[in-house]
Amino acid sequence: MDRMEFRLLGSIDAGVGGRRLDLGPRKRRFVLAALLLDLNRPVPVERLIDAVWEGAPPASARVTVQGHVYRLRRALFGARVETTPSGYVLLADPDEVDALRFRGLIAAAQGADDVEGAELLEEALGLWRGPAFGGPGGGQALELAAIELEEARLAAVEELARRLLRLGRPERAIAPLRAVVAAEPHRERLVSLLMTAFSGWDGRPRRWSCTTAPAARWPTSWAWTRAQSCATRSPPSSARSPEQHRPPQPAALSSAAP
Numbered sequence: 001m002d003r004m005e006f007r008l009l010g011s012i013d014a015g016v017g018g019r020r021l022d023l024g025p026r027k028r029r030f031v032l033a034a035l036l037l038d039l040n041r042p043v044p045v046e047r048l049i050d051a052v053w054e055g056a057p058p059a060s061a062r063v064t065v066q067g068h069v070y071r072l073r074r075a076l077f078g079a080r081v082e083t084t085p086s087g088y089v090l091l092a093d094p095d096e097v098d099a100l101r102f103r104g105l106i107a108a109a110q111g112a113d114d115v116e117g118a119e120l121l122e123e124a125l126g127l128w129r130g131p132a133f134g135g136p137g138g139g140q141a142l143e144l145a146a147i148e149l150e151e152a153r154l155a156a157v158e159e160l161a162r163r164l165l166r167l168g169r170p171e172r173a174i175a176p177l178r179a180v181v182a183a184e185p186h187r188e189r190l191v192s193l194l195m196t197a198f199s200g201w202d203g204r205p206r207r208w209s210c211t212t213a214p215a216a217r218w219p220t221s222w223a224w225t226r227a228q229s230c231a232t233r234s235p236p237s238s239a240r241s242p243e244q245h246r247p248p249q250p251a252a253l254s255s256a257a258p
Helices: 026-037 045-052 061-075 098-110 114-125 140-166 170-183 188-200 220-230 250-256
Strands: 004-007 013-016 081-083 087-090
Touching (some): 004 098, 026 045, 026 061, 026 087, 026 098, 026 140, 045 061, 045 140, 098 140, 114 140, 140 170, 140 188, 170 188
Antiparallel strands (some): 004 013, 081 087
């Protein structure tokens, strides 16, 4: 039997054997997302309602959810969604759900060395296609889950960058870092790591310590401005001297101050 694929790290989607399934309107997809987040566990109807409607649900909410579940059963080929005394349960392999696979890869990376851990983290981050659940629009339950997933993604980017810098591969850390810094310019640790990666990239592998690199000591306001600029440009060319790419040191900035 062809493997099912459920995707939550971006628009809510599902497919089988490379063929995309027709899941219907967005509210039905919110019901599916809530079932997938509690995969193989019963989900009360009230929690499904909280996932679908922002604020007070309509009086017909329970009947509407039941209708969405009925149509999901048909879209997912029958018996994958079962009825329980309080609600419904979706039965599937956790590896079929990208959000659960993402968390599993993150957990596996924690116990791995830097080489294997970096590979696992890159695989985990590669599962993301956009904002979790396709962006805002669901109820509070999905909103909180989206925030948790986004924080886990940012933590994974930070951990990946630290491992790559320790491995002497700053050039591989630049792309994921500058993407998140462009969207989250006030995350100081990510800004510092981006500046460390840029200052260390000269086309030759070298080892770095994130706690002792010069970027970690740059003034915060300057680093934010500099990092936002870095987030929109390419890494410096290896054909130029590394000294040409090295930002001003803190001492030089202090001496220029009035």
